[in-house]
Amino acid sequence: MQQKFVLASGRILRVEARIVRNNGELRALLFTISDITDLEEAHRESSQNRTLVNILRAKDAFHGFLVEA
Numbered sequence: 001m002q003q004k005f006v007l008a009s010g011r012i013l014r015v016e017a018r019i020v021r022n023n024g025e026l027r028a029l030l031f032t033i034s035d036i037t038d039l040e041e042a043h044r045e046s047s048q049n050r051t052l053v054n055i056l057r058a059k060d061a062f063h064g065f066l067v068e069a
Helices: 035-068
Strands: 002-006 012-022 025-035
Touching: none
Parallel strands: none
Antiparallel strands: 002 012, 012 025
8 A cells, every 4th residue: 555645844755554464464564654755856857857858859850850851
């Protein structure tokens, strides 16, 4: 199980739960809470950069098309 929560402060937390078993029997639940605010921002920036690179590639290809025409 994995959930994301956005706090009022804007921070983003990821909560994960895992089952801990011993010989097939449920022994405990392990919860992990991680602040992934910086990771989410890095993902957004990476996505924007990929979009800009694709736009520049398309521009170069379009320019090449016009030169050849």
